[in-house]
Amino acid sequence: MEDEIKSRIINKLKSRIELLGISINEIDENESLTQTGVLDSFSFLEFMNDLEAEFNIEFDFSQLDPSEFTSIISLYTLIKNLKK
């Protein structure tokens, strides 16, 4: 179950960044995608859109700062909690 969520996140990211000519192998799952320049803030939000559709969930950022959820690991934790 855990690995499935993570691999689905990685797959979604993969199709988005391949368009930008970045290989998924270059991504460190602990590092912020926005701070390392993989995604800018607006393409990051588009990526969040992708994830909402993929997992059939809705993020609620009225209490959370999206900048704290910019690594694969932090997104994974966020989604795992929403799926509970």
Next chain:
Amino acid sequence: MNIFNYFRQSFIKYPHNTALVVDGSQYTYEKINEYSGAFSEAVKQMGDRSPFIGLFAHRSVTAYSGILGILQSGKGYVPLNPKFPHSRNKLILNLSQINTLILGKEVQSEAIPFLNEISRPLNVIIDFAKEEVSPELLSNKNLNFFFINKEKISNTVEGESTHAYLLFTSGSTGLPKGVPISHNNVCSYINYMFERYQVIPSEKFSQTFDLTFDLSVHDMFLCWCSGAALYCVPEKSLMGPAKFIIDNKLTYWFSVPSVGMFMNRFKMLRPNSFPSLKVSLFCGEPLPAVVAESWQNAASNSIVENIYGPTETTIGISHYRYNATTPDVNKTLNEIISIGKIFSSQQYKIVDEFDKEVMQDEVGELCLAGEQVTSNYLNNIEATKKGFVRFNDSENLWYKTGDLVVQDSEGDLFFKSRKDFQVKILGHRVELEEINLCIKSIISENTVISLPYPVQDGIAQGVYSFVLSDTANKEQEIIDQCKQRLPDYMVPKRIIFLKELPLNDNKKIDLKKLEKLIPTSNGR
């Protein structure tokens, strides 16, 4: 008046007030005045005859005190942007013919590539220790480093040269156009806005815009002329600033509508989320009614206004106040909020293609004159002639905005479309032809057409480009090369290759049909 004096007067009245909050640190007016004085002294020591000094710093105390120091020394500032590709920063450096640059510690790595390509001597003013300067920069023979002495502080305010700042906008010939804005232009704007909002020293202003975007001048100088505090929104919070607004209890908000749209999309605009806000302004692109309404609900104690204004007319020149009590009475066109009335301090005309004024409810080009309106583009006679005209019956110099508008019976204006191929992406002006020319120079194809796409609630999210070509295999390469030359908001998100282009009945390219050819299976 030198606009530095707005800051100076507040420093004299409120030396212990907070002037700036950036990078987690707070700085009083007294402290920033000291830093500014040190930069001013350094600029004077350079003995540079150019009217402009460059600034390469990003969301740091160096950036803000550097701007003040340049102005205090009597010069105008030219901001570069670490988010731009280095070729564009180099271009701006060359077009503005600056000989001196203030360099922030935080953007050294972005400075190396373009400073290494500069083939003329450049003074670089540094406000940190020599040991912290990158060895790659130190070994560059063209660079003459000047290290700021924090003991040597200039207290005087020099008589200003004409211009306060010089910004560059996208140009349809492929070269960006330099827009010089005078101290008088800015004073006219700031005095009008100060009068309108009656800003008090306890206010807390947001600062979301990059310094290469003139709306940042509103943030800085409306704030500092009032003795208020400027809160620089960190890059990482720009995408969802709800928490930043709440944690810092901001009272003045100013951003592009896109930020509001994204925040709405991610449920950051819950009713009464931002009770601290008193004034919320949006500018730079169309304001969708749904964004205005959601923002008004989230910031229920705030007035919400839509501001319109080209860079040439200094920051903003018209406004529309959203009616919070009865949202239904708000004026819209295609679900986009009216741009309202031109500031009473400035003049306008709406003219047809023969420069004759149009009747009410007729579409025409908005032309602007007055103290806020600049008179020329930098070293660009052709663009100046086209953009700045004298009509037969007037002594005024009029700026032709290229924006087609209609006016209703109460004098409120509505943006209809552009006269040319300029679009707005995240508030930035983009000449589609500049993108087309860039792509044409990368590949040897003659026909390239770019479209704003996708457009959501009237706001363009990006650009897609179409290339008439028999082969279709270089998409990634073209996008990569565009990234080296264009700011990221101008880089096409996709390149679509077509063997033939859809034409309309007049044998012109049918842009609507073209848009339908965009594959929709991608991305989502």
